[in-house]
Amino acid sequence: xxxxxxxxxxxxxxxxxxxxxxxxxxxxxxxxxxxxxxxxxxxxxxxxxxxxxxxxxxxxxxxxxxxxxxxxxxxxxxxxxxxxxxxxxxxxxxxxxxxxxxxxxxxxxxxxxxxxxxxxxxxxxxxxxxxxxxxxxxxxxxxxxxxxxxxxxxxxxxxxxxxxxxxxxxxxxxxxxxxxxxxxxxxxxxxxxxxxxxxxxxxxxxxxxxxxxxxxxxxxxxxxxxxxxxxxxxxxxxxxxxxxxxxxxxxxxxxxxxxxxxxxxxxxxxxxxxxxxxxxxxxxxxxxxxxxxxxxxxxxxxxxxxxxxxxxxxxxxxxxxxxxxxxxxxxxxxxxxxxxxxxxxxxxxxxxxxxxxxxxxxxxxxxxxxxxxxxxxxxxxxxxxxxxxxxxxxxxxxxxxxxxxxxxx
Amino acid sequence: xxxxxxxxxxxxxxxxxxxxxxxxxxxxxxxxxxxxxxxxxxxxxxxxxxxxxxxxxxxxxxxxxxxxxxxxxxxxxxxxxxxxxxxxxxxxxxxxxxxxxxxxxxxxxxxxxxxxxxxxxxxxxxxxxxxxxxxxxxxxxxxxxxxxxxxxxxxxxxxxxxxxxxxxxxxxxxxxxxxxxxxxxxxxxxxxxxxxxxxxxxxxxxxxxxxxxxxxxxxxxxxxxxxxxxxxxxxxxxxxxxxxxxxxxxxxxxxxxxxxxxxxxxxxxxxxxxxxxxxxxxxxxxxxxxxxxxxxxxxxxxxxxxxxxxxxxxxxxxxxxxxxxxxxxxxxxxxxxxxxxxxxxxxxxxxxxxxxxxxxxxxxxxxxxxxxxxxxxxxxxxxxxxxxxxxxxxxxxxxxxxxxxxxxx
Numbered sequence: 011x012x013x014x015x016x017x018x019x020x021x022x023x024x025x026x027x028x029x030x031x032x033x034x035x036x037x038x039x040x041x042x043x044x045x046x047x048x049x050x051x052x053x054x055x056x057x058x059x060x061x062x063x064x065x066x067x068x069x070x071x072x073x074x075x076x077x078x079x080x081x082x083x084x085x086x087x088x089x090x091x092x093x094x095x096x097x098x099x100x101x102x103x104x105x106x107x108x109x110x111x112x113x114x115x116x117x118x119x120x121x122x123x124x125x126x127x128x129x130x131x132x133x134x135x136x137x138x139x140x141x142x143x144x145x146x147x148x149x150x151x152x153x154x155x156x157x158x159x160x161x162x163x164x165x166x167x168x169x170x171x172x173x174x175x176x177x178x179x180x181x182x183x184x185x186x187x188x189x190x191x192x193x194x195x196x197x198x199x200x201x202x203x204x205x206x207x208x209x210x211x212x213x214x215x216x217x218x219x220x221x222x223x224x225x226x227x228x229x230x231x232x233x234x235x236x237x238x239x240x241x242x243x244x245x246x247x248x249x250x251x252x253x254x255x256x257x258x259x260x261x262x263x264x265x266x267x268x269x270x271x272x273x274x275x276x277x278x279x280x281x282x283x284x285x286x287x288x289x290x291x292x293x294x295x296x297x298x299x300x301x302x303x304x305x306x307x308x309x310x311x312x313x314x315x316x317x318x319x320x321x322x323x324x325x326x327x328x329x330x331x332x333x334x335x336x337x338x339x340x341x342x343x344x345x346x347x348x349x350x351x352x353x354x355x356x357x358x359x360x361x362x363x364x365x366x367x368x369x370x371x372x373x374x375x376x377x378x379x380x381x382x383x384x385x386x387x388x389x390x391x392x393x394x395x396x397x398x399x400x401x402x403x404x405x406x407x408x409x410x411x412x413x414x415x416x417x418x419x
Numbered sequence: 420x421x422x423x424x425x426x427x428x429x430x431x432x433x434x435x436x437x438x439x440x441x442x443x444x445x446x447x448x449x450x451x452x453x454x455x456x457x458x459x460x461x462x463x464x465x466x467x468x469x470x471x472x473x474x475x476x477x478x479x480x481x482x483x484x485x486x487x488x489x490x491x492x493x494x495x496x497x498x499x500x501x502x503x504x505x506x507x508x509x510x511x512x513x514x515x516x517x518x519x520x521x522x523x524x525x526x527x528x529x530x531x532x533x534x535x536x537x538x539x540x541x542x543x544x545x546x547x548x549x550x551x552x553x554x555x556x557x558x559x560x561x562x563x564x565x566x567x568x569x570x571x572x573x574x575x576x577x578x579x580x581x582x583x584x585x586x587x588x589x590x591x592x593x594x595x596x597x598x599x600x601x602x603x604x605x606x607x608x609x610x611x612x613x614x615x616x617x618x619x620x621x622x623x624x625x626x627x628x629x630x631x632x633x634x635x636x637x638x639x640x641x642x643x644x645x646x647x648x649x650x651x652x653x654x655x656x657x658x659x660x661x662x663x664x665x666x667x668x669x670x671x672x673x674x675x676x677x678x679x680x681x682x683x684x685x686x687x688x689x690x691x692x693x694x695x696x697x698x699x700x701x702x703x704x705x706x707x708x709x710x711x712x713x714x715x716x717x718x719x720x721x722x723x724x725x726x727x728x729x730x731x732x733x734x735x736x737x738x739x740x741x742x743x744x745x746x747x748x749x750x751x752x753x754x755x756x757x758x759x760x761x762x763x764x765x766x767x768x769x770x771x772x773x774x775x776x777x778x779x780x781x782x783x784x785x786x787x788x789x790x791x792x793x794x795x796x797x798x799x800x801x802x803x804x805x806x807x808x809x810x811x812x813x814x815x816x817x818x819x820x821x822x823x824x825x826x827x828x
Contacts, residue, residue: 054684062471067552068545069500072684072699072818076548082702084682085819086506087498091478097495101510107517136477139485143476273493275463275481290481293491409481410494 012251012261013042014379019246019364020189021123030247043262052111054085057095057118058368063133091137091405096371096412102252117249120366137406139278154232157320159285170338172222174319175238182358184389189364194218239319246366248373270415272297276408290411291328298413306330311353313374315404374401382418421660421670422451423788428655428773429598430532439656452671461520463494466504466527467777472542500546502814505780505821511661526658529775546815548687562727563641568694573744581631582750583728584647591767593798598773603627648728655775657782679824681706685817699820700737707822715739720762722783724813783810791827
């Protein structure tokens with residue numbers, strides 16, 4: 011990896027997909043230490059979930075290749091629901107590893123906020139398997155079921171989910187690209203317009219959990235998922251420059267190396283043996299650990315797919331960071347905080363950084379890039395020798411999962 | 420390539436995407452000479468244009484991986500409008516060539532006929548670039564413009580387009596998987612229900628062109644594109660087994676080799692320098708010829724993306740089979756017929772075999788497989804030493820084009 015960029019994530023009524031990708035591309039271009047010429051790009055991969063549905067336009071590969079001036083170079087779209095751009099990244103790696111190409115641009119994109127909330131819910135539900143969508147499941151419902159199963163099995167409760175939310179907001183408050191770059195404390199103190207509009211008297215809560223327990227501030231969506239357990243609707247784009255190892259020095263003296271990359275598929279909830287684990291995540295992790303020769307304890311920090319607070323807890327167990335049933339305790343003890351032993355979602359995660367579906371996979375890898383290259387500013391992981399980070403991306407209800415391990419040498 | 424299969428193409432009110440893919444997969448499995456175990460598949464790529472729009476379901480990779488029993492193996496969807504499964508094929512090649520995987524299944528899929536014709540037109544228009552769709556262009560309109568430009572530049576006429584149509588139907592009449600497996604003569608003689616329903620008195624035409632000139636039999640769609648210049652709305656699936664060269668002998672003693680593979684992107688008609696050529700096709704062809712060391716004259720037969728009759732003429736020029744402006748004469752002289760010097764669309768092409776968008780790219784390669792392995796039955800190209808065939812797939816208005824050259828050794 012020789013460069014990486016991301017647009018700000020958020021809801022942008024005045025920006026379209028091309029504006030967002032241009033923003034990410036320009037950031038990426040300026041991140042390449044020794045510069046690069048877009049004409050040297052050999053091929054392009056773009057992850058997008060369903061701009062087909064959200065803005066009634068498909069076939070974004072060539073639209074973006076025209077936008078950034080690289081047509082007639084090949085442009086391929088990948089789709090794996092919320093993991094769409096992790097797939098683009100992976101195909102980019104294969105394209106370079108196969109020897110076909112030396113310089114490959116990979117990116118992700120989604121434009122969601124032009125739709126109504128119900129339209130977004132309908133579009134997102136197309137990423138579940140038919141057995142789920144057809145019986146009326148939407149994503150908060152699905153993850154509400156997983157949380158209920160987790161609570162039942164391990165004795166956790168909503169209080170433990172709140173620890174995830176509070177940490178995510180604390181990290182996002184330090185991330186200027188995050189959609190919600192405010193801590194829960196900031197929100198309690200009226201720094202968010204929504205609270206003011208609702209006429210909430212401020213300050214009235216004794217602490218963050220008191221705020222999150224208040225149904226006026228944090229209403230239920232699909233029990234036990236409340237508003238602050240759920241990632242938002244977002245627009246955004248991300249991109250990254252992959253180059254063959256032999257020529258990396260032409261671009262930077264400090265590239266990152268893709269040392270492990272795994273992907274798995276899942277059957278959907280109707281056919282799983284456990285509601286507290288994703289088989290596809292485990293498959294992907296196993297593949298990536300096997301390729302890299304690394305173990306869970308070697309991963310110094312990670313971005314994981316926290317579309318809902320419960321998801322973060324499940325993933326950190328599936329990835330082997332913590333034992334099954336111990337993830338919620340690890341969060342409780344602060345181990346996943348920025349200053350903990352295993353920082354998770356230093357960016358603020360999907361919950362607070364935002365989740366423009368197709369942009370998320372490479373958006374997560376962008377955070378790993380920023381951290382490993384010591385560019386993360388106030389949210390920089392305070393480790394002396396930050397060398398290995400990883401990102402986990404999940405599509406649908408575990409239909410597609412990826413795990414990618416990056417190393418700075 | 421160790422195996423290939425295709426469902427019948429057509430409009431199937433009683434079959435859904437899973438039924439169609441299962442049909443293609445089972446055909447593929449039975450085509451593997453020494454058999455194979457689906458559990459040995461390492462990864463899966465699926466081309467689909469927009470089942471998102473057509474059947475309101477996205478994220479087909481894991482749905483199909485579950486269907487064929489290979490979950491949790493990775494499953495990735497690719498999209499490039501009408502070239503979606505040529506992209507799946509290409510990513511499968513990269514995945515094997517990179518050394519990541521040895522046995523990769525690639526396939527394509529589209530389910531269109533559950534929508535009304537106007538809904539299909541709306542869905543397909545999402546594959547054009549926004550400049551085209553937004554001003555009201557649909558595909559017959561776009562290709563009508565290209566035909567008009569071609570006529571103006573080279574002096575061709577509708578009579579020349581009819582030669583393409585007649586040839587396509589003659590070939591499709593020999594292809595049991597074709598949606599319209601009838602010659603124009605068969606149709607004139609009442610073998611198609613539509614003609615009978617319309618109360619056309621039969622036989623009333625003196626020859627095939629007389630039939631095609633009759634606006635009652637062949638009404639205009641977007642001048643000069645008439646009904647018989649346009650490919651139909653179709654449902655279908657296709658798939659293919661790619662294996663590393665070193666292990667091919669475990670599957671067959673007669674594999675096909677991927678010797679050239681190219682892909683290009685195009686900007687859309689608003690930005691092209693010529694309306695009688697696709698830059699992305701030329702880029703893809705150049706890449707594939709360069710990789711293979713072959714020249715246009717080495718390609719013994721080909722499938723090209725004849726979404727409309729004029730498209731076939733443009734492609735056979737862009738691919739170098741004939742000089743610019745000479746394609747329509749080559750068709751007129753019979754050079755592209757089954758018994759000509761350069762047979763084109765021996766399957767009947769998109770026009771008659773059908774065009775289930777996401778299934779087409781690998782559907783074309785299936786025809787190359789059948790011909791090179793001498794399985795094409797009555798439509799077998801009558802050459803003594805059939806060794807090299809190629810397929811050209813085009814997405815949108817040239818936004819994505821691929822060219823793939825296969826060899827039997």
